[in-house]
Amino acid sequence: MSTFYSKKKFGQNFLKDYKVLMNIINSAELKSSDYVVEIGPGKGFLTKAIVEKVKKVVAIEVDSSLNEILTSKFQSYNNLEIIYGDARNIQIEIFEKYKVLANLPYYAALPIIRRFLLAKNKPSLMVVMLQKEVAQSMVSKPGSSSLLSISTQIYCNPKIISYVSANSFKPKPKVTSALVKLIPYQIPIINIENEEDFFEFLKKSFSTPRKQLKNSIENGLKISSNSALEILAKSNILHTRRAQTLDINEWYLLYKQWCVFREQGDL
Template structure:
């Protein structure tokens, strides 16, 4: 078994060899703990029939582990230096494709040529939410995502009422998330200033709504969370530019107490509110 020390040495040697360094602006913290690497790969439940999309592969430690199990690994790297390193170090692996691109500017269906896929990544923390939404909101969703994220972000994603947030709504609308394991800062080089967690997100087999209705659903959710800890009737009325009586009517029609707060609502509550809104406003 490879020790953390040897993975640390490997990371330093690669950075020195290619005259590179971890770029703080790109959120680069390289995984150097084999036990954590194994937990990520195990949680992803990979077989030879799977196509894996990895975002931010960095030095390729996770990429190589994924390639041992998957049929194909598409590693998307924004950093030109890292992409160049990966093309050399992964050149002997026929099932690995290095794509130098911004994942947020990439159509997922084009990336995987319309094939089914899973996402596995040690995500740059500064783009965690946009990346998760990019995949989940895509017309071509993944089967699942296993991602390393900040521990606090993971806690928000899996939250239940009365601690829901716009982020937890955005993920749980499409999927069922759970925390696989917490991860200390010492599992990375250089170590981040925050603790981390491995998050498994199982995407629902069928979308809850048509995409046009999804847009209206999130319009309502954004209105509800527009002012934290505010009564829903006030937040909804203000966010949707409705008078308070109309806002109260919408909530009551959806069997929601107007004095409740957005943090207390379930996904089903929001879906009922959507139906009320479509019947009375749209």
């Protein structure tokens, strides 16, 4: 078998730590009847532990040059299917009653997670490896909320399981990682009719998260100071608060008032 070298373009850092592997397996609460989608099997280190515990595994690997390694390693397993493709584009409607386990390349992690959270056929849980700072932002609560935490927690309950040293991977990444467990909600906790418009509003309103909220939405939405104050007053939100202190329901109320003002042309 030819020697395989990791590729920077795919962000390949292969897990090699058995303690971390078992933490992933235990966090996923795997049962013999489970259907698992693994994203980024790499050389199959985690894959082997999964296929020995569950009914069916579909592994999605972006690097087709790993085919020789994976085919050789799993030729005796009939419960594994390998799909070569980018998980940002792969058809996920075919999966039913499944869990997702993933050692995600950092450049593609958030788009991949978002695809599964927004899917009609959501996984029952996801256990994913992320960059430490991204994970911390994702799980942050009002007081230190971020655009990422709000946009994630509308659709799921994320929790950091553990932090993972660079020494757990080969080659070593330049950052510390975090193992995160996400439990998707079958129905988002707020009813957003136009998700694209809502998140554009959120993005603009979070443009200066540490400034007073009046200034954040005034500058982000390009509206007058009086309009910003009125929208906040009708949302029953104090104008001196900061974007990072609002919870999801408060953002939803603020967005609804923004929509009313916009439709009335009062801005």
